[in-house]
Amino acid sequence: MVTLTASGCTSEGAGRTEVIVTGSTTLLPITEVSGEMFSEEHEGTTVLVSGMGSSAGIESVSTGSSDIGTSSRELKENEFELGLVDTPVAYDAIAVIVHPDNPVRDLTTMEVRAIFAGVITNWSQVGGPDLEIGIVNRDEASGTREAFLKIVMDDAQFDRGAVVLPGTGQVRSVIADVKGAVGYISLGFVTDDVRAVAIDGVVPTEETVVSGDYPVQRVLHFFTDGEPEGVAREYIDYVLSPAVQDTIVREAGFIPITAKEGLGG
Amino acid sequence: MGKRLTNRIAVGVLWLCGLTTVLVLGAVIVYVFVQGIGQITPEFILTAPHGVNAEGGIGPTIVATIYVTGLAMLIVTPVAVLAAVYLAEYAVQGRLVNTIRFAADTLASVPSIVMGLFGFALFIEAMGLGFSVLSGALALSFLMLPIVMRATEEAIRAVPRFIRWGSYGLGASKWQTVSRIVLPAALPRILTGLILAMGRAVGETAVVIFTMGQAIYMPLVPLDPGRSMTVHLYTLAMEGINMDAAYGTALLLMVMILIFNLSARWLAARNRRLKG
Amino acid sequence: MAEPGQTPDAGRGTDPSAAASGLKMMSRATYLREALLKNLFLVCAVVAVAAVALIFVFTMARGWEVVKDPGLVAFLGGSEWSATLGRFGIMPLVVGTLAITIGSLVLGAPLAIGTAVFLSEIASPRMRAVVRPAVEMLAGVPSVVYGFFGLVILRPIVAEMTGGMGFGTLTASIILAVMIVPTIATLTEDALGSVPPGIREASYAMGATTWQTIYKVLLPAAKIGIIDATILGMGRAIGETMAVVMVAGNAPQFFKGLGAPIATLTSQIVIDMSYATGTHKTALFGLAIILFLISMGLVALVRALSRLNAKKA
Numbered sequence: 001m002v003t004l005t006a007s008g009c010t011s012e013g014a015g016r017t018e019v020i021v022t023g024s025t026t027l028l029p030i031t032e033v034s035g036e037m038f039s040e041e042h043e044g045t046t047v048l049v050s051g052m053g054s055s056a057g058i059e060s061v062s063t064g065s066s067d068i069g070t071s072s073r074e075l076k077e078n079e080f081e082l083g084l085v086d087t088p089v090a091y092d093a094i095a096v097i098v099h100p101d102n103p104v105r106d107l108t109t110m111e112v113r114a115i116f117a118g119v120i121t122n123w124s125q126v127g128g129p130d131l132e133i134g135i136v137n138r139d140e141a142s143g144t145r146e147a148f149l150k151i152v153m154d155d156a157q158f159d160r161g162a163v164v165l166p167g168t169g170q171v172r173s174v175i176a177d178v179k180g181a182v183g184y185i186s187l188g189f190v191t192d193d194v195r196a197v198a199i200d201g202v203v204p205t206e207e208t209v210v211s212g213d214y215p216v217q218r219v220l221h222f223f224t225d226g227e228p229e230g231v232a233r234e235y236i237d238y239v240l241s242p243a244v245q246d247t248i249v250r251e252a253g254f255i256p257i258t259a260k261e262g263l264g265g
Numbered sequence: 266m267g268k269r270l271t272n273r274i275a276v277g278v279l280w281l282c283g284l285t286t287v288l289v290l291g292a293v294i295v296y297v298f299v300q301g302i303g304q305i306t307p308e309f310i311l312t313a314p315h316g317v318n319a320e321g322g323i324g325p326t327i328v329a330t331i332y333v334t335g336l337a338m339l340i341v342t343p344v345a346v347l348a349a350v351y352l353a354e355y356a357v358q359g360r361l362v363n364t365i366r367f368a369a370d371t372l373a374s375v376p377s378i379v380m381g382l383f384g385f386a387l388f389i390e391a392m393g394l395g396f397s398v399l400s401g402a403l404a405l406s407f408l409m410l411p412i413v414m415r416a417t418e419e420a421i422r423a424v425p426r427f428i429r430w431g432s433y434g435l436g437a438s439k440w441q442t443v444s445r446i447v448l449p450a451a452l453p454r455i456l457t458g459l460i461l462a463m464g465r466a467v468g469e470t471a472v473v474i475f476t477m478g479q480a481i482y483m484p485l486v487p488l489d490p491g492r493s494m495t496v497h498l499y500t501l502a503m504e505g506i507n508m509d510a511a512y513g514t515a516l517l518l519m520v521m522i523l524i525f526n527l528s529a530r531w532l533a534a535r536n537r538r539l540k541g
Numbered sequence: 542m543a544e545p546g547q548t549p550d551a552g553r554g555t556d557p558s559a560a561a562s563g564l565k566m567m568s569r570a571t572y573l574r575e576a577l578l579k580n581l582f583l584v585c586a587v588v589a590v591a592a593v594a595l596i597f598v599f600t601m602a603r604g605w606e607v608v609k610d611p612g613l614v615a616f617l618g619g620s621e622w623s624a625t626l627g628r629f630g631i632m633p634l635v636v637g638t639l640a641i642t643i644g645s646l647v648l649g650a651p652l653a654i655g656t657a658v659f660l661s662e663i664a665s666p667r668m669r670a671v672v673r674p675a676v677e678m679l680a681g682v683p684s685v686v687y688g689f690f691g692l693v694i695l696r697p698i699v700a701e702m703t704g705g706m707g708f709g710t711l712t713a714s715i716i717l718a719v720m721i722v723p724t725i726a727t728l729t730e731d732a733l734g735s736v737p738p739g740i741r742e743a744s745y746a747m748g749a750t751t752w753q754t755i756y757k758v759l760l761p762a763a764k765i766g767i768i769d770a771t772i773l774g775m776g777r778a779i780g781e782t783m784a785v786v787m788v789a790g791n792a793p794q795f796f797k798g799l800g801a802p803i804a805t806l807t808s809q810i811v812i813d814m815s816y817a818t819g820t821h822k823t824a825l826f827g828l829a830i831i832l833f834l835i836s837m838g839l840v841a842l843v844r845a846l847s848r849l850n851a852k853k854a
Binding site: 052053055056059132134136139140141157160161162163164165166174177178181 | 623624625626696697700704705706707708786790791792793794797801802804812813815816818
Binding site: 268269271272275276278279280281282283285286287289290291293296297343344345347348349350351352354355356364365367368369370371372374375376377378379380382383386387390391407410411414438439440464465467468469470471474475495498499502503508511515518519522523525526530 | 571581592602682686719751
């Protein structure tokens with residue numbers, strides 16, 4: 001998974017305008033579909049989308065290799081000085097998922113932290129069967145991992161022996177297959193193959209995310225180098241419009257950025 | 266235990282080895298075929314991926330694969346063939362030839378990930394070519410060079426000596442002999458080697474992922490980016506969202522390589538038949 | 542230095558009269574053209590050397606700074622690889638590479654050598670016509686397809702067996718073993734093929750069984766070739782990346798069992814490369830340098846062994 005470099009921003013090639021969007025794999029359901037629709041509605045414009053991880057997206061937009069860097073995490077301290085402008089496009093919850101046969105349905109934040117740090121190693125320690133816990137982690141380029149690290153893990157480190165998989169779908173299919181496995185994916189990717197556990201008694205749904213009750217939530221970002229302009233600006237406006245927010249964003253399992261407006265949040 | 270019994274057991278074990286190898290190959294091919302055949306429709310081959318779950322086809326990746334492989338062969342063939350001509354016809358045993366052979370062997374065993382990283386450092390960072398078919402082709406040509414060199418050299422050496430003597434006897438110069446007599450005679454074998462090298466290039470992943478990139482794009486000019494079928498398969502498998510497309514990609518990939526392999530064999534067999 | 546008019550090994554033989562008379566056998570223009578072409582071809586051949594040098598120079602240039610940060614000892618001897626903590630010690634990766642290399646050789650070398658012996662000594666021409674193409678085609682399957690196969694078929698099976706998730710040394714070793722079989726088998730078959738047939742006949746004439754002939758006569762005779770084949774297979778296993786990333790689990794920890802996830806020098810590069818910056822990226826190039834040196838070392842080893850063998854013959 002490598003940073004996509006192109007010959008510059010919004011390049012004009014043979015009468016075509018390109019908007020290069022790279023970054024989070026979590027955002028792909030939004031960026032790929034909206035990018036395709038935008039390209040169709042705008043003759044001569046192509047939105048090029050690739051997903052290599054939020055960190056890759058942030059790096060490529062700051063070096064100018066892409067027009068928009070998508071990210072499912074906040075900027076890190078050393079990234080503040082890059083001069084990036086943030087346009088939030090959706091809300092997302094990160095769900096902790098287990099095998100559907102796993103009877104454990106509820107965990108406290110402390111328990112989740114202890115599990116992923118490798119301190120708790122058996123499901124029996126959290127009220128489940130006598131089964132070894134298998135941690136499935138995301139790779140370090142993943143914004144989902146970063147967000148999880150910050151929100152749930154706080155200062156604790158992930159267990160060194162966790163399996164690292166570079167892809168949301170893989171995490172899900174492994175957990176759907178292995179009884180003792182546990183991992184975390186964006187709520188939008190949860191299917192019936194796995195079960196999302198409640199955290200501190202709150203089940204992750206759109207309502208609990210919008211109300212703020214479900215703690216493990218985050219904002220999905222479009223970052224640009226300075227204020228967005230030109231075709232990139234048009235694309236971003238398009239993504240923020242109801243045409244995308246109410247359809248694509250919802251279909252992908254995220255919460256529209258507009259959903260919280262009525263609550264002053 | 267008598268020697269007869271030992272012999273029977275041992276031969277049985279060796280049979281098992283041979284059969285296991287065939288079975289493993291069969292298992293891989295059959296599995297990919299069974300899972301993937303349902304995916305192969307004209308749309309799959311021609312259209313581009315789109316949608317949330319990478320629906321649609323893999324057309325651009327097929328184009329990208331063929332494009333980058335073809336360009337790489339175009340770049341590497343002249344150099345490799347002429348280098349082989351030197352080694353087979355002109356070279357005298359010595360330090361230089363030894364160094365060249367050592368270099369060729371080393372080049373052949375460089376791990377493709379190292380080649381990919383090198384390609385990234387040279388073509389993307391230093392030369393600023395960006396992720397493109399050209400960067401990918403250049404990196405692949407490094408990989409292909411020793412393969413084509415070796416195949417061509419063997420092909421040239423296989424041409425019987427007396428053919429050359431006839432030519433020299435008629436007063437031809439070295440180059441005339443090589444270009445008009447030796448190379449044409451070696452051509453079928455050289456072509457076989459080229460086809461096999463292409464099959465190898467098609468299967469490369471680590472090299473192209475760092476030089477041609479990952480963007481799904483239908484490349485038109487060499488500076489366009491693209492995603493090869495191998496990279497697409499890797500991405501699909503790791504994303505884990507559309508495994509059907511992954512199987513389809515794997516099947517098409519294997520079919521493509523099989524075509525290369527079988528063509529090479531057919532060419533070699535035909536050459537043998539004609540030469541007697 | 543050859544006389545004008547005489548090309549070095551033109552196959553004309555040594556014709557003393559031509560040399561003595563000093564007659565020009567070709568025009569000056571032809572001579573110049575011949576010399577030019579020869580040097581052109583020489584340049585092409587030297588390209589191979591230039592290519593290797595280029596690879597070495599560029600990866601070195603991009604990666605040598607690991608000597609400064611984190612420092613050679615910390616890099617080579619460090620026991621922790623964690624980008625978030627800024628620690629780049631390669632020991633866990635080296636152990637990972639070692640583990641799957643040994644695993645794949647243990648599983649793959651005997652199978653490969655057995656197949657080669659089968660092809661060379663036991664198989665009927667009909668069997669040969671089936672098995673040999675099979676070996677060649679196994680060589681043609683791309684590594685991602687093997688990795689894919691490992692991911693969807695092998696991983697669940699190993700998970701059942703070991704009780705873990707199925708990512709780790711065992712799965713990676715099995716997949717790699719299959720991948721190196723063609724390499725080792727073809728070279729071993731070549732080695733067996735170059736043993737003179739007379740030796741076999743002599744052995745059979747003395748009443749030896751097939752197995753006795755193979756075990757006591759042929760394998761020792763082809764020993765160097767088989768060792769070469771195994772070394773090259775080892776090189777292939779060490780350098781394999783994509784299949785490993787898909788089945789090894791990518792956890793940079795020391796070996797904890799066959800079913801525990803593990804990372805290698807190669808897999809770590811792919812996992813980290815997309816987002817690495819600064820020291821991290823330099824460290825990845827450091828890994829590339831190490832891999833390059835290992836592969837070059839193995840080639841040198843094989844060449845040295847072959848020279849030894851040639852001297853004996």
